[in-house]
Amino acid sequence: MVDIQDVPEADIDRALELAYLVFHDRPEKEARARHHALLVRCLRIGAYDGDALVGFMAAHDFRLSVPGADLPCPGLTFVCVAPTHRRRGVLTGLMTEMLERAAATGSPLAALWASEAAIYGRFGYGGATTGVTIEIDSTRPLALRIDPDRRPLRLVDPEEALAVIGPFHESARARRAGRPTRSAPRWREEWLTEEDEEDEELSPPRIIVLGEPGEPIAGYVLYRTKPEDGGGPARAPQGLVRVDELEADTPAVAAALWECLAALDLTGRVRAWGRPADDPLLHFAADRDQVRVTAQYPALWLRLVDVRAALTARSWAAPVDVVLEVHDVRLPGNTGRFRLDAGPDGAAYEPAEAAADLALDVRELAACYLGGTRVAELVEAGLVREHTPGAAAALDAALRTPVLPHTGDEF
Template identity: 80%
Template sequence: MVDIREVPEADIDRALELAYLVFHDRPEKEGRERHHDMLRHCVRIGAYEEDAIVGFMAAHDFRLSVPGADLPCPGLTFVSVTPTHRRRGVLTALMGEMMRRAGAAGSPIAALWASESAIYGRFGYGSATQGATIEIDSTRPLALRIDPDRRPLRLVDPGDAVAVVGPYHEAARATRAGRPTRTAWRWTEEWLPEEDEEDEELGPPRIIVLGDPGEPIAGYVLYRTKAESSETGAGSVRTPGLVQVYELEADTPAVAAALWECLASLDLTGKVSAWGRPADDPLLHFAADRDQVRVTAVFPALWLRLVDVAAALTGRSWAAPVELVLELTDVRVPANAGLFRLKAGPAGAAYEPADGQAPDLTLDVRELAACYLGGTRAVELVAAALVVEHTPGAAATLDAGLRTELLPHTADEF
C-alpha cells in the first residue's frame, strides 16, 4: 500500500537518491548540497511504501508572468518514480496531490519542464512556450541590418550581478508571458555558480551590461566561454573557442544588436551558441546573413497546467473581445469539465457555466493550457483535429483574444 504524504527535511537526501536513480545522475558533493538546499525551500510530496520512498515530486514557490498579470504557479521538479513501481498509479497519485495542494493554495496554474514529453499530456499539461537554439559563426564580424546602440558596454562582477541585473530582469518579466520569478538564491545557485554543472569545461559566468554610467542599464547578457580543441594524428590542435549565451535581455533591437555584436567579436572564439532563445528573437530579423546566424533546434519548453480554469482565464488580460461557449474536458480535475461561457475583452473576463447551450469549441484542458499564454494558436489545433470547431471562426476569435505582442518564452529551466 503506497501512502502519499509530505517529505520531511530529514528525508530529502533519500528523495534525492531516488531522483538520481531515475535520471541516471551522480552529482558531486557540491551539486548534491545545492540540490538539498534547493529542496529545503520547495513543497515536497513523497510516495511511501512502508518506510521506503518509491515516488517523489517537489514544487518551487513561483509566480509566473501571464498576459497582463502575475499569478502564483508551483513549478514542479524532481518528478521521479522508482523503476520497481512504474505503472502502478504512483505518479498519478503524486500529481493529484500536488494539484489538490495548488488549488487549495489559490494557484490557478502549475508548470514544469518535461524530461519526456509523452508523459505529461495525460495529466492535462500543454506545451505553452517554445525555445530555439541559435548559433552564430563568429569567425567573421557579425553582419547586421541595423545600427547597434553605441552607448558604453561594461563587465559586471558576478558578485554584483543580482543587484545590477536582477531588477532589470524582474521588470522584463512583464514584457513576456511564461517567466517565473527568481529569488536571490536562484540567481546565485542556478544562474551564477562558478562552474556550470552540465559542462565543467565552461568558464565562470560573465555579465556585460549596456548603458551610460549612472543611468539605468538598457540591457545585459550572461554568458560563459571555453576554448575548444580537436585531436589529430599529430596531437592536440587548438580550435576557436565557444561563447555559450545563457540570457540576453534588451530594451530595444539596437541594444540587442550591440550585445550580440560584442559576443561575436570576443577574441579566440569562433562560435556563439544561445540555447532557449524566444522563437521571435529580433536577431533572426536584423541579422544580415542568415547563413551566419542559424536556428539549429526548436523545442517545447515550459509546460502549463490550468488547475482552476475559471481563475486562470479571468486572471489574465485579453487583447480582443471574445464571447464563446467552450465544452471543456478534464479527467483529472472534474470541476473544470463542462460547458462554460467565456466573455472576455480588454475590460476583463467572465467565465460561467453554460449548461444546455450549444458549444462553439470542444477541447481538452491540455489544449487550452497550450493556448493560454498565447504561444499556440487554437486554429492550428483545429487543423490537427485536437480541437473541434462547431461555429466557424470560433478558434480564430479565441486566438485574437489570447494574442500577445511577444511570444511567451522562458529559459528558466527547473
C-alpha cells in the first residue's frame, strides 16, 4: 500500500533521480539544475512506500488555447513509477489524485505528452493534435509557388528575443487551438538555452524575424545548426538546420522565412520537428520531392476533466443539437446522457432523457474536442456508436476549426 501525497521541495532531487532511473537518463549538471527549477514551479504529487518515493507526477500551471477561449489546463510531466512498484496501482493512484485536484480547482482540461502512447487512453486521454516532421533538401534553392514577403529579415540576440518574439507567439497561440501558455522561465530554460539538452553538437539558438525596423514583426523563426559531413568524393560540409519554431502571420511571411533557412551557407538539410499537419509550406512548396513529411505522430494528449465546462466554454462553427451518451470510468460525474445544443451563439449541455444520437467514451470526446479528429472517423473505426444517421457529421461540422489544432510545446 502506498500513500499519495504532495512532494515537498526538499524531495525534488529524489523525484528527479526516480525520473532519470525510469527514463534511462543521466543529464549533465546544468540540465539537472533546469529540471529542479522547473519542478519548483510545478504542482508535485508522489507515491510513498514508507519513506521511499516510488512514484511521481508533476503538473505545469498552464492555460490552453481552445476554439474561442483560453482555459486552465494542468500540463502533466515527469510521470514515473519505480520499476520495483509497477503494476501495483501506483500510476492509477497518481492519476486519480491529479484529476481530482484539477476538478477541484476548476480546470476543465488536463494535457500531457505521452512517452508511451498505450498508457494514457485508459485514464481518459485522447490524442487531440497531430505533429509532423518536415525535411527540406536545401542543397538547392527552395522552390516556391508563391512570392515571399520581401520586407527585411534581421537576426535578434537571444538575450533580447523574448521581448521581440514573445508577444507575437502569444497572438499566434490564440489563432490555433491546442497551444499552452509559455512563461518567461520556460522560454529561457527550454527554448533559448545556450546549449541544447538533447544534442550538444547543436549551435546556440538563432532567431530571425521579418518586418520593417520600428514596426511590429510579421513572423519569426527559432533554429539551431550543426555541421554534418556531406559525403561524396569532395566530402563537402552540408550541415543541418533544426527548426524549433516558425511563426508567420501570412503565407508570404512563412515563405520568406523558409527560403532564408534553406539558403543558409554550409548546410544541406532543414529539419522541422513538431509542425502542424496542415502547414502551408506543404502546399506552397513547388517541389514535394524537395519538401517531404518524414514522420507523423500524436502530439498533445487531452483529458476532459469537466465535460460540461469544456464544451460550453469553446466556440462552435455551426449549429448542432445531439444527445451524447458519455462514459467516464475515472470521473463518474461526466458519465451519462446529455443534450448538447450548440452553435455560433454559445452552447448548453444538460442531462437528457431522450435516446442517444452518439455513444462514446470520454477519451474519444477529448480527441475530437479541439477539432483535430473527426467524430465520423471514430465511428468508422468502431470507437463511437452512431445511433442517429448524420449525427457524427453534424457534430464534426460544429467542432470544425479554420486550422488544425497543434502544439510544438513538448513538456
